[in-house]
């Protein structure tokens with residue numbers, strides 16, 4: 001059994017995600033395109049024949065080249081030169097639907113960036129001068145697309161290792177005419193440490209990070225003191241740090257870690273009320289179905 005209830009052990013089983021399927025109301029994007037939170041956006045492409053099922057989907061391994069011609073995200077962009085021993089994510093097998101693969105081939109060269117740790121990203125050029133918020137772990141990207149639609153003057157640098165989600169988000173962006181989303185493929189820690197300039201981000205979002213519930217895996221949780229001290233160096237004065245989780249012990253850890261970071265101050269006495277501008281995410285919906293309580297945390301970097 002997986003140590004993480006929401007991400008299987010590496011290689012222990014194959015993930016099959018119905019990417020490309022029309023989003024459900026539980027995703028906050030009803031199939032008719034009217035969003036229940038934020039702006040209405042069109043969902044990713046309706047299932048093509050074989051799009052969401054076993055037929056037609058492309059089975060990939062993260063350690064094998066999916067786009068050998070370099071036309072899409074690399075399987076292991078940082079390679080050995082920036083290897084981190086403890087990772088907050090699971091390398092996993094995924095299925096990439098034809099729609100997602102087509103979106104990646106078409107849009108990755110323009111809107112995608114591998115986290116290779118080799119050079120700085122010029123955010124001003126990449127986002128046409130918009131202020132930029134980094135979202136770490138966007139999953140399938142439905143909430144990301146809704147927030148981008150609601151605030152077109154803010155750029156969203158959406159970072160994840162999940163190839164189907166990267167394709168889904170790019171397809172959503174194109175379908176909805178969103179020009180303020182860029183996708184970064186790889187480990188957010190390498191992105192922050194090696195590729196983003198100090199003070200360059202207008203905000204940081206981490207929604208429903210993997211909870212790593214077993215004690216021996218707590219070291220894999222993303223929100224730790226070292227991570228927050230690194231991340232805050234990349235934030236501009238006044239930048240908002242917004243986290244959310246449905247895992248109570250992780251919420252307590254987030255509150256303790258963020259409160260202890262001297263450059264941040266809490267906008268609320270402890271947890272924040274759920275802001276109307278944060279759409280329901282896929283993992284949030286799953287947590288709510290299990291009766292979990294969701295906590296938001298909103299901290300601001302000092303001037």
Ligand SMILES: C[S@@+](CC[C@H](N)C(=O)[O-])C[C@H]1O[C@@H](n2cnc3c(N)ncnc32)[C@H](O)[C@@H]1O
Pocket residue numbers: 006088089090136137138139140159160161162186187188189207208209210211222281282283284
């Ligand atoms: C539990 S999912 C939540 C997805 C989405 N935010 C939601 O609420 O539906 C966490 C996501 O974070 C990603 N992730 C975890 N650690 C990461 C890291 N260090 N860099 C980039 N992505 C990461 C995982 O691949 C996964 O897609």
